[in-house]
Amino acid sequence: MPRDSDPPVEPFPVRRIDSVEAKPAEAQWLIEPLWGASAVGVLGGQPRSLKTWLAAELAVAVATGTPALGRFPVRVSGPVLIFGAEDDPPDLRARFEGIAATRGVTFSGLPVFLIDVGRLHLDSDEHVARLRATISKLTPLLVVLDPFVRLVSIDENSATEVSAVLASLRAIQRDLGCAVLLVHHMRKSPSSHLGQQLRGSGDFAAWSASALYITRRDDGLLLQVEHRNAPAPPAVGLRLEAEPRPHLCVVDAPGPTSTAGHGGVLEAAILERLSSGRPYTTLELRDLLKIRKATLIDALDKLRAEKLVVRAPTGWSLARESNQLELSEPAGEPHDPHSR
Numbered sequence: 001m002p003r004d005s006d007p008p009v010e011p012f013p014v015r016r017i018d019s020v021e022a023k024p025a026e027a028q029w030l031i032e033p034l035w036g037a038s039a040v041g042v043l044g045g046q047p048r049s050l051k052t053w054l055a056a057e058l059a060v061a062v063a064t065g066t067p068a069l070g071r072f073p074v075r076v077s078g079p080v081l082i083f084g085a086e087d088d089p090p091d092l093r094a095r096f097e098g099i100a101a102t103r104g105v106t107f108s109g110l111p112v113f114l115i116d117v118g119r120l121h122l123d124s125d126e127h128v129a130r131l132r133a134t135i136s137k138l139t140p141l142l143v144v145l146d147p148f149v150r151l152v153s154i155d156e157n158s159a160t161e162v163s164a165v166l167a168s169l170r171a172i173q174r175d176l177g178c179a180v181l182l183v184h185h186m187r188k189s190p191s192s193h194l195g196q197q198l199r200g201s202g203d204f205a206a207w208s209a210s211a212l213y214i215t216r217r218d219d220g221l222l223l224q225v226e227h228r229n230a231p232a233p234p235a236v237g238l239r240l241e242a243e244p245r246p247h248l249c250v251v252d253a254p255g256p257t258s259t260a261g262h263g264g265v266l267e268a269a270i271l272e273r274l275s276s277g278r279p280y281t282t283l284e285l286r287d288l289l290k291i292r293k294a295t296l297i298d299a300l301d302k303l304r305a306e307k308l309v310v311r312a313p314t315g316w317s318l319a320r321e322s323n324q325l326e327l328s329e330p331a332g333e334p335h336d337p338h339s340r
Helices: 051-064 089-103 125-138 159-176 203-207 266-274 282-289 291-307
Strands: 029-031 039-045 081-082 112-115 142-146 179-185 210-216 220-227 234-242 247-251 309-312 316-318
Touching: 029 051, 039 051, 039 159, 039 203, 051 081, 051 112, 051 142, 051 179, 051 210, 051 247, 081 125, 089 112, 089 247, 125 159, 125 282, 159 179, 159 203, 266 282, 266 291, 266 309, 266 316, 282 291, 282 316, 291 309
Parallel strands: 039 179, 039 210, 081 112, 081 142, 142 179
Antiparallel strands: 210 220, 220 234, 234 247, 309 316
16 A cells, blocks of 8 residues: 555556557558568478578578568568577588578678577576677677577576566567567477467467468478468468578468368368278377367367368268268267267
8 A cells, every 4th residue: 555655656647549550551561461660570490491581582582682582571671689699600601691692682781680699598687788889789680599598598488587587578579669580499299379389388470470381292392471450361282492502481271171261270280180081089089199188179079160071970071072061060079989
């Protein structure tokens, strides 16, 4: 309780919402439709899923104003600052030099700047202050930090510890106006939402205004995009090409099991399993996909609502392959002999 002798407390400043300056439509993107202007977010993927290659492709695109991956337009170009904890500087140079040559831009004078230290600790007040000073001096449009696990000594499963690190990066973004791309690992087990597949705390997904997810499929890699303030674009396939120099190439998204039209990677995994032609019970799918039954039921109900799967007494099948009368009960009811 405040005492009469306490000095008066100054209230926070406020302003009416209609006095806030509107953001022009053309200023909403850094790379359209992959990354928002001044957005913070995660580039997630499993180990060796070309996360650093994609980060380097985006960095070259922003630094030069050329389309990212040869396809996605850059709306504003300028310097890029990067710290790659898992690559030696000569290896990073070779990677960027090859991408520049492939994209037809000059490597000499490329405004991509490496933070030239052996270690960067985002859970160190001193290092965060030095990072802030570096960004303030260089004024990059994009800051790439790769990967999170090598940049901290905290428990990535601790929401308290992770949120403190992410809050410091958000403060840098807001104060200095740069976009921040944080590379992070994803688990191998599927989930009904890609953000839930990121390793560690759920704060990573909640923090991201833009997010890129690379998932590995039998027929290649799939890049999916999410935004807080914009619709998600269709998923695209990715492939690492060797000629004329190593670079990422956009390919058509995988067909029958693409997640572009029906949500996340779990739904795609279900459809891929059912494409074998035989029906599967709920319990069989749960054991094969190694997920919680409740999560599986949510995904099955979503696919059934989109008329992609049907459920018969023998189990779940692809809608186009089943001529049986579908049961009306929700997934996991007693008609499924293996559901309990």
